[in-house]
Amino acid sequence: MTVTRDNHQLFRFRVLILALVLCGFIGCGPSLPPPVPVAGTIKYQGKPIEQGRILLVPENEESGEPAGGAIKDGKFVLTTREDGDGAVPGRYKIGVMAIAEVPVKEGQEPDFKSLIPSKFGNAEESGITREIPPEGNMELDFNID
Numbered sequence: 001m002t003v004t005r006d007n008h009q010l011f012r013f014r015v016l017i018l019a020l021v022l023c024g025f026i027g028c029g030p031s032l033p034p035p036v037p038v039a040g041t042i043k044y045q046g047k048p049i050e051q052g053r054i055l056l057v058p059e060n061e062e063s064g065e066p067a068g069g070a071i072k073d074g075k076f077v078l079t080t081r082e083d084g085d086g087a088v089p090g091r092y093k094i095g096v097m098a099i100a101e102v103p104v105k106e107g108q109e110p111d112f113k114s115l116i117p118s119k120f121g122n123a124e125e126s127g128i129t130r131e132i133p134p135e136g137n138m139e140l141d142f143n144i145d
Helices: 005-026
Strands: 038-044 051-058 067-072 075-077 090-102 111-114 128-132 137-144
Touching: 067 090, 090 137, 128 137
Parallel strands: 038 137
Antiparallel strands: 038 075, 051 067, 051 090, 067 075, 090 111, 090 128
16 A cells, blocks of 8 residues: 555544544643642541541642541541642642441441541531642641531
8 A cells, every 4th residue: 555645644633633532531631730748637526536537629620639548546648649648739628537336246247337427528518628738738637526
């Protein structure tokens, strides 16, 4: 098969279309800054939450990424992309879950109960927000009631 100028242009056009389609799937939008270190403490009614999870949801999806972490003895370290890397700077809505295992009879499935009101578990309804500054925050402290 002989390659003509028309065939070459058609090939280039097809490659361009394929590249545009792939960008739609993998995201060619603006890149976000890297996460910055974020850690802190969390209390419910003045007492450290023994175990649970914290979730940060960006107020603006284009300027942040979700972050989260385990709560252990009232302390947490946030993760966005890699373990313990923190959160992308920006404003976040925050959700907190604190659970405890409820004793059950032998042979029964484990059961759990929430130690704080369920509204705090939903970042959209909790009413908790925080700003993560560009330099990070190693003292992000919460006391929820």
